Amino acid sequence: MGQDNALPITIRGVTKTYGKVFALDAVDLDIHSGEFLTLLGPSGSGKTTLLMVLAGFTRPDSGSVSFGDQEVVRMPPHKRDVGMVFQNYALFPHMNVAANIGFPLKLRGIAKDEIRSQVEDALGVVQLEGYGDRGVEQLSGGQMQRVALARAIVFKPRILLMDEPLSALDKKLRERMQIELRHLHEQLGMTTVYVTHDQREALTMSDRIAVINHGHLMQLDKPRAIYDHPANPFVANFIGESTLLPVEQHNGVASFDGVPLKLSQQDQGIGPLLMLRPERLVFMFEGDDPDFNRFNGTVTEVVYQGESFLVYVRLSGGEEVAVRSISQHRSLESAPDIGDSIVLGLHRDETVLVSEA
């Protein structure tokens, strides 16, 4: 695993404008050999443009892209030797499954028998043994997805690009495929760049996530780090739910509503915004646990959502925050009612201050 079947990608100062709009604004990004990196962002953020630059379908205005030591920014797509799974799969309708998967091998002048056995292997990898003779239009969405994947990996590229490959599948299948793709990546070891707008998908699958907005890299880190310590309000809001409330700063001490905030020992992040995530807030009933920051408020709404329920609370300063609790018998029984005055708690280790930009 590692060096033999994977290549690192180095992106330096890649800029692409459409008219006066920057789709990519001097993006620098290092993708490690063999890692699963997700480009995450809303539609129009530039994430797909960046993927297309890697594949060679979009020519950037300036900048450099290298696979390993090789500069590829001017290389035409058919010479780049990267696998790609398209959003709509782009399976050739005039070829059957085996011909689709064998196509890249045929182009590389591999002998027919060899193609047949490699196609069988690839079908095995995606768990579609015996599907070679099927027509493409006879396949279900999930099967098309697998065939597209088999076609992208059959020629053993050292870089695999995926453009929202699961977006056309229903929720359950999508979640299963996320795990399968993850396992497949571990098994094959190629450097994988995955584009999605679905933050949960990104958190599930990635080694690292690059959050992109307006053509800028907003944050690049491991999933937990991105979720727990967002670098800016955009990341805090785009990944997970959060309410950001301004705090006062005096001589390096941050306080909210006049009360100094207890922060975790190692957390030096002194941003001006307090991040309140619904699932990190708890109801404080009695005692005065010294590890918790406390906020007084009034319940304005209770929403039952099946596996969890949301309680909306107006804090004494007038800001509205939400608290999410798992729907268990005990928590449901003790849930507050609209109009109740309550105290919310946030553990010091989960008290995060986000910088403004």
Place this chain on the structure above:
Amino acid sequence: MTAPISPAHNAEALRRDERRERLLLFGLSLPALIMVLLVILVPVGWLFWLSLFNDEGVLSTYNYSRMLESKSYVRIFKTTFNVSFLTTLICVLIGYPLAYFLSQLSKRWAAIGLIAVLLPFWTSLLVRTYAWLVVLQRKGLINQWGIELGWWETPLRLVHNLNGTLIGMVHIMLPFLVLPLYGSMRSIDFDYLKAAANLGANPTKSFWFVFFPLSLPGLFAGITVVFVLCLGFFVTPAVLGGGKVIMVSMKIETLIDLFFNFGTASALGVVLLVLTLAVLFIAHKLLNLDKVLGSGGGG
């Protein structure tokens, strides 16, 4: 609690509603059906009926047996298929690159290009044919220029023969090939070509392995339309062929205009109709024409 209802509740009324709806639909399409009957089936039936009488007005198969025995009739059919085949072939050779070129242009330039292709449609067929006569004849534009520029010495025989017939017919038939072909080329998802490139196909290979096969439905549709239209074509071969290229439609005209022989003319018409239907049937069997014409290559 409301009282439970029987499984057959409202069943009779609902069935009645459905029957009434079906009758209504039939009633609405009846005028069109009658129209088809009067305009197509009755004349064809009458044609067939006329073809069954010989010159003396006696019921016989003489008109058909004569067609098989007489060499001149066989030759006319051969010429008809020959001219149709050659016209179609030249249309493909010119039309495929043209349609490909148009399909690669931006939408705006393609629209301008298509207008250029369609422009001849808005000019009278007769005018276009006679215009070719002026251009191609011995002392026409092309021969004048060719001789003045020293490209050739004696005037080329460009008209009143097969050459002229083909030039004129190709000109008139070209849009019928280009339009369906252009449509099917436009509907090819650009992602297929991207996928081909990504998998390692250079532009030439991606054209032959992916673009060309996906454009075939439109090409076959165009070929079928052009070939079938050619089989029954009259004006252009009559004017530009100079009496040397005799197609079935021209023979029918002569039989009626000169000899007032409705029997033989009708029999020729019937045979041409049957052959045309046979061509369509074979095309349908070979190429699954419904799919070709219906969805232009999509799923």
